[in-house]
Amino acid sequence: MSPPKKPRACIPCQKRKVRCDASQVGTPCSRCTHKACEEACVPSARTRRRIEKTPRRQRGSMLDVFITKFEAWAQGKPASRFSEEPTASGEPAAPGESIVPEESTTPSHLSISSDEDETSIREDSEQLASNNTIPSLSEDLAYGCLTPRRFVVEYYKEFNPCTMVADSLDHPRRRGLVHTEDPLTTFRSLQQRELSGLDSLDRSYLLQRRVHDISLEGPWLRLVHFFLRDISIHIPIIDSQRFMSDFKRGTCPSMLLYAVLINALPSVPDEHIQGMGYTSRLAAQTEFFTRAKILYDFGCEKNELNLLQSCILLGSYPHSLDSDKGSRYWFNNAVRLALQMGLHKSATEREIDSTTYTVCRRIWWFLKHRDVFSVIVGLESTQKLIEEDADTSAITVGNYCDDASYNTPFYIPNLIERLYFIELCKLSRIGSTFLHLFRPAHSLPTVEEAMQFHKAMEDWRSSLPLELRPDLTNDLDSTSMSCIVVLHITSFQVEVMFYRTIRTRKVVSGTDIDRVLDKAVMEATSLFRKAVTLNITKHIPPFLNEFLAQLAAVQIETIQTSSITHGSNGSARAVSLHADLYVFLAHFEEFEKRWPSATKYSRLFRKCLKV
Known part of the structure; x- marks a missing residue:
């Protein structure tokens, strides 16, 4: 029956x-x-579903697919990224064909609402896909990008329940939730990857805002070159070789690319900006910032490391492009992501590949020294990264370079540029000691502690490599000279603020503290004047403007008190400092043409000088 x-x-x-x-x-x-x-x-209608078994050769792991493609490449055969991946029907996909399921199998909340929307999105997708083509395996090998990056998405301490259970079951302890990038992506284009998971309305809105309207040549390429050559030495948070290879292949994350372009815009000539179709730097920066913010708000960037790098670049300088999401917002978000990913713990090294760990160490130390100097310069009221909670090892010259597996070098920093960042990180530790001595919970520093700080600065300066000596010559290129200028002005300004705080809070009184303070001010001003003479101030990062404005403010204080406390000698000193203020004013007026954030300082000192 x-x-x-x-x-x-x-x-x-x-x-x-x-x-x-x-x-x-x-x-x-x-x-x-x-x-x-x-x-x-x-x-x-009752239909009988036929279940087709996948052939054994298609049920292999990702490693099997990789080996097959590698063998095809080694034999000189063309190997497409999608040539061996099975489609929804069980057959291998044709070269260039997406292996994402067809629209009919897409869930209802991702379906297109109308035929017009579907046609518009398909046209824009095809237009972008023509620019962002997926290269073959041989191109990946040429750039050395086959090794997938591994990084910790969420760091686990010993109190985490997952760690506790692993310990009780005698399992090897994992230091966190680890993410491994898949080099064999399942998306046909960059746009398809970043728009995945969005509904039709969101996708249509992003396409209307032209967030993927990016060119891979012309002025856009020159902007990337400017960033890697002039800016990345001060913000060394990107693997320049991987970034450049991704950019040339059209697979560079859009939000990260816009953050790079924003920082590079002030360094390029006006004709480059006009070649991109913008009337001014500010208009281009505003457009790029708006696109990056939209990509962030819609969650298009799902890679935590790329998101961290983008937030650092968007918060790397004071700006007013958005009243709600200014530089502090992005920097605080970067700090949150860095702590979440465990960049402050050396235990994550065993979970990360060596190249990515080198980049993560640079990211951590950049955040660390920027956190310290932001408080010293007055941009922040308190430190966010506590020294006692971190044990990430310091950066050295030997492990500063990017992975040597890349065959094509892209802007590998020279020795001076590496030493510059290493010594800047050492200086931030001394600056952290300065801040610790004046914390509210800490009593005023004693004379012995003040002398220890003075000795620490002298030891740091005496141990500097010969390549970083402050005597600038024409034998060095402008980028290397800018590194030396930034390093020494920062060190002198840390001393200036320490001795000024000592004098203001009357920890030590007398002519000795005034003499040391005046000497630090004169050294910093003399070096800045020399940089102006050599025309290398255009290569300094915008963050140094905060130190220069602070130095000018100290000079104004000295002018107001010199004539009272030192009589005729003080008046002569005030005249000299008054002349220095005009040099600072001229610098800020020139700098505001490229960085609008410098406008407030040019107005301030113009009012003080009554110009």
Whole structure:
């Protein structure tokens, strides 16, 4: 006796996946009658689903696919990224064909609402895909990008329940949730990857805002070159070789690319900006910032490391491009991501590949020294990264370089540029000691502690490599000279603020503290004047303007008090400092043409000088 046949549901109930009583009461069923859709209530046709087994050769792991492609490449055969991946029908995809399921299999919340929207999105996708083509495996090998990056998404301490359970079961302890990038992406284009997971309205809005309207040549390429040559030495948070190879292949993350372009815009000539179709630097910066913010708000960047690098670049200088999401917002977000990913712990090294760990160490130490100097310069009121909580080892010359597996070098920093960042990180530790001595919970520093700080600065300066000596010559290129200028002005300004704080809080009084303070001010001003003479101030990072403005403010204080406390000698000193202020004013007036954030300082000192 054959089993009873399963009752058939009507088409509307079958689509809604609800119980249907059409087999008992006939059509229309009770649900269709209740929803007033009797005309659509038609019994569904019974179809027999045929399950096809996947051939054994297609059930291999990702490693099998990789080995097959590598062997094809080694034999000189063309190997497409999608040539061996199975499609939804079980057959290998054709070269260039996406292995993402067709629109008919997409869930309802990702479906296109109308034919016009679908046509518009398809046209824009095809236009972007023509620019962002996926290279073959041989191109990946040429750039050395086959090694997937591994990084910790969420760091686990010993108090974490997952860690506790692993310890109780004698499992090897994992230091956190580890993410491994898949070099064999399942998306046909960059746009398809970043728009995945969004509904049709969000996708249409992003396409209307032209967030993926990016060119891979012309002025855009020159902007990337300017960043890697002039800016990345001060913000060494990017693997320049991987970034450049991704950019040339059209697979560079959009948010990260816009953050790079924003920082590079002030360094390029006006004709480059006009070649991109913008009337001014500010207009281009505003447009790029708006696109980066939209990509962030819609969650298009799902890679935590790329998101961290983007936030650092967007918060690397004071700006007013957005009142709600200014530089402090992005920097604080970068600090949050860095702590979440465990960049402050050396234990994550065993979970990360060597190249990515080198980049993560540079990211951590950049955040660390920027955090310290932001408080010293007055941009922040307190430190966010506590020294006692971190044990990430310091950066050395030997492990500063990017992975040597890349065959094509892209802007590998020279020795001076590496030493510059290493010594800047050492200086931030001394600056952290300075801040610790004046914390509210800490009593005023004693004379012995003040002398220890003075000795620490002298030891640091005496141990500087010969390549970083402050005597600038024409034998060095402008980028290397700018590194030396930034390093020494920062060190002198740390001393200036320490001795000024000592004098203001009357920890130590007398002419000795005034003499040391005046000497630090004169050294910093003399070095700045020399940089102006050599015309290398255009290569300094915008963050140094905060130190220069602070130095000018100290000079104004000295002018106001010199004539009172030192008589005729003080008046002569005030005249000299007054002349220095005009040099600072001229610098800020020139700098505000490229960095609008310098406008407030040019107005301030113009008012003080009554110009």
